Amino acid sequence: MPPILMLDLAAQHAPLRAALDAALQQCLNESAFIQGPAVAKLAQELSEYLGGPHVVPCANGTDALQLALMSLRLPKGSEVLVPAFTYVATLEAAAVLGLTPVPVDVLPTTFGLDPQAVEAAITPRTAAIVAVHLFGQCADLESLRRIASHHGLALIEDNAQSLGATFTSSAGATWVAGTVGEVGTTSFFPSKNLGAMGDGGALFTQDSSRAELLRQLANHGQTRKYHHEHIGLNSRLDTLQAALLRVKLPHLAQWTTARQRIAAQYDAAFAGVEGLMPPARDPRSTHVYHQYTVQVTDTARRDALQQHLAANRVPSVVYYPVPVHQQPAYKYLGYQAGQFPVAERLCHTVLSLPIHPTLAPEQVACVSDAVKSFF
Known part of the structure; x- marks a missing residue:
């Protein structure tokens, strides 16, 4: 029996080696290493996989969280509710923007945000809730969306670990993780269920105007080349990573x-x-x-x-x-x-x-x- 590993990417990639090599070769031949055709194609294919949201690729999952919060245009010092049990990037994205991350306790069983604790943590300064779909299943999306709507708060979904998970509402609707709030985010870190061969990330939204803003924010705030309407980031998914992810997504x-x-x-x-x-x-x-x-x-x-x-x-x-x-x-x-x-x-x-x-x-x-x- 071969050694047991937490994650065996070599074994996972072995059957795909010819297709991965071909994707690499195509990138070399095209030499469009930034914003090459594979990036837009991946965005379209991932949108289809998730049921049709706008998909905005970016450089990594942490940038995705930061960009999601940037798109909300929140005043400095606004409070963002986050799980107290999560990876640090959830807080980091808020803190670097001058926002105030407010930890909230989680459910002891599924590890998602405790809706009652979320209600109790809301103050006049609260502006957003970040729901983390931890370890592979959804947080209580129905309760969190209801709370966010009732209090006029934005709901951001950190879906780095649960790409493709779904949630069934009390009305029988099927919601795809990452597509329910104002913005959803994911990570293509190599260990993720859909992992790149380096860093990568993406954002999801049902709002076409917000999607366009996110594209601009991820590309130096440009509305067109050398015209910068917003203060943004340099957060573009490399063409090579997009090409490799296209091989793996199916x-x-x-x-x-x-x-x-x-x-x-x-x-x-x-x-x-x-x-x-x-x-x-x-x-x-x-x-x-x-x-x-x-x-x-x-x-x-x-x-x-x-x-x-x-x-x-x-x-x-x-x-x-x-x-x-x-x-x-x-x-x-x-x-x-x-x-x-x-x-x-x-x-x-x-x-x-x-x-x-x-x-x-x-x-x-x-x-x-x-x-x-x-x-």
């Missing part, structure tokens, strides 16, 4: 199915294991399993499990070991330990196991056996 659905099959195998193996909590599912959301994240009782137990797995040559990762409000960079916000108890507890109890489309059933069984032998 395979995303089958890769998602493979991830779901692996998750189901883990679920069956872990059923009834006392002290181990498999990922909870919101029945309204599909799950594309960017991560398969379990919970144990406390830090000591979690760390001991991770060491046990390493001794059995099974990798695992803690996403995330420190809550964002306790990161040194964000101490200026003034939050203290204990203010976001769910997020703080999750940082002590979560552990992500290997999951990727090329993980073989016998490898999944090996991981499962190693986990169960600890309990």
Whole structure:
């Protein structure tokens, strides 16, 4: 049996090697390395995959969040509600714009924003909510959209980890993650479910005027060459990355199915294991399993499990070991330990196991056996 990896991009790319090489060669032949034809083609194809929103490619997922907030034209100091359990880029994008990120606690099961906590955090200075679709499934989009609409707030969706996930509303409508709020964002970081071979990102919106503004903001604020209507960023997706992503996009659905099959195998193996909590599912959301994240009782137990797995040559990762409000960079916000108890507890109890489309059933069984032998 080959070694078990958290992510095996070499194995995932191997069947696509001829097509990836051809895409690279075409880019070399065209030599349009910035804003080449592959960028617009990727935007169109990704729009079709997501049900028709406007798609604006950009340089990376963090820029996508920043551009989304820039498009709102918020006054300095405006408050942006963000999950207390998330990757730091969610706060970073607001902070660098002079906005005030306001952490909000999350649900202990699905890790998304707790709608009741969001309601409680709203002040006269609140301008936007950033919902993070973490680890592969949607946050409570229906509640968050209702809250945002009721209070006149913008809803931004950080969909870096859940591309292709859907949410079923109480009325039976199917919403595609990243296309419900004013702007959705994603990342093409290589480890993502649809990953580039370098950095990359994109924004989604149903509003054609906002899409045009986002295109301008991502290209130095230009309305046409050398005419700058806005202060913007240099945040363009390289043609080469777009070309490679076009090769991979048609395979995303089958890769998602493979991830779901692996998750189901883990679920069956872990059923009834006392002290181990498999990922909870919101029945309204599909799950594309960017991560398969379990919970144990406390830090000591979690760390001991991770060491046990390493001794059995099974990798695992803690996403995330420190809550964002306790990161040194964000101490200026003034939050203290204990203010976001769910997020703080999750940082002590979560552990992500290997999951990727090329993980073989016998490898999944090996991981499962190693986990169960600890309990």
